[in-house]
Amino acid sequence: MIRRALLPLLLCLLCVSFTAQAHEIRPAYLQIDETAPQQYELVWKVPTNNGMVQDIRPSFAPSFTLTPIPGETVVNGFVLFRYRLSGDRSLAGSSLQISNLDRTAIDALVNVSLIDGSHYSFLLRPRDNSAEIPETPAAWRVVQTYSVLGIEHILAGIDHLAFVAALMLIVRGWPMLLKTVTAFTVAHSITLGLATLGYVSLPPPPVEALIALSILLVAAEAVHLRRGKRSLATRWPWLIAFAFGLLHGFGFAGALQEIGLPQSDIPLALLFFNVGVEIGQLLFIAALLGLANLLSKLGRLPQQAPTAAAYGIGALAAFWVIERVDVMFF
Structure with missing residues (x-):
């Protein structure tokens, strides 16, 4: 029922995304x-x-x-x-x-x-x-400032939200949803911290292109699932969430580096930027689940609604892949 009721909000996400950049409005x-x-x-x-x-x-x-x-x-x-x-x-x-x-x-x-x-x-x-x-x-000013920036970043980052929505299309049941969201959180927290502190780095253009590709791949798995084809991604979505979450963490780190960090409070700012990202992510998931609950009370959606939602997210992700690869080479 949850997957079936996601279609209206996901189609709204699709329409908004075609008229907006897939990045946050930077301060x-x-x-x-x-x-x-x-x-x-x-x-x-x-x-x-x-x-x-x-x-x-x-x-x-x-x-x-x-x-x-x-x-x-x-x-x-x-x-x-x-x-x-x-x-x-x-x-x-x-x-x-x-x-x-x-x-x-x-x-x-x-x-x-x-x-x-x-x-x-x-x-x-x-x-x-x-x-x-x-x-x-x-210290509370740093906490407040970077928590707000983290929330704003994830809620304006249409590509990251599209990935979360695509993950929800391949998850069955509340325990697996909790495990998948936790895996994504742990993974992007690791690379966000390592990249921001300078231990590892990747150039932004390939990272952005690969993030778009990760959305496309998960959307494709959602289509396969509706056709009765199960795979590693649909059996263990938390594993896919963790693997791609490492990649998304580099995207978050790039945004944080562009925003800027207070040199005396880098660990605190980093921690609460990540906390803000998680709050924003949970707000988005809560909105999807709330809409699912509302629609389940109003009536049934077509059987093909999850497939249509997956195709919509996949089409958007394919557009981002082409756009970002074009930026890399041209």
């Missing part, structure tokens, strides 16, 4: 480093969209002077701006605003490093685009 990133008493260097990274960059920029209290350094650069879909900041007081306890952020749908991650060893991380949003830089570091 802007502001790194502030104190180089001498009341003297700061800033790096401001703004994500581009189809070659365009939003007119958003940091703004400080009147007691500070912000001086642009000429020569912005474009790196991996971001435009990097550099500034010098000086003032007659410490930055701690002063206000920071991202001008024009309220006119966008972009979040802004801020990391501050002071020469006394203090470090701060916090997230600014379009509807809350200003904050006071705290005078005392608080």
Whole structure:
């Protein structure tokens, strides 16, 4: 019943995906480093969209002077701006605003490093685009910031959600669903941690192409299952979830590296980014199961609904494979 009731939400996923990128909307990133008493260097990274960059920029209290350094650069879909900041007081306890952020749908991650060893991380949003830089570091800000970023990443990562949905199409029963989700979580947590900490690395373009291929393969297994053909994937879906989860972890790591990490709190930020990813994943699964329960009360869906859902996910994944291979070679 669960597999049969997934079709409406999966078709919605398909329609949305054709008009959206398979990646998350990346936040802007502001790194502030104190180089001498009341003297700061800033790096401001703004994500581009189809070659365009939003007119958003940091703004400080009147007691500070912000001086642009000429020569912005474009790196991996971001435009990097550099500034010098000086003032007659410490930055701690002063206000920071991202001008024009309220006119966008972009979040802004801020990391501050002071020469006394203090470090701060916090997230600014379009509807809350200003904050006071705290005078005392608080670990809960890192926890809050990176948990939110993890949730946003997975819920906007249509390809990762499509993989989870495809896995649910080949799972039979609640115990196997729990085992499969746990295997996927453990696997991508391993490679997310190892890649973020620099122990292993893979180039992003092949990883993205292989992630798309993993979705296509699991969707194909779902079709085979509906035709009565059982395989390793349908007998032990948790094993497939673990194997491909290792690959998806590299994708999560690439996103986290683009977002940026507070150098003094890397383990904490990494842990709670992963926690956020898991919360978002569980929310998605809960939405699918909730819809399944609702539809089971309203009536039966066609017998071929799971097959149609698998074909829809597979078609989308095939499109991503072609698109990402094309990016790799052209």
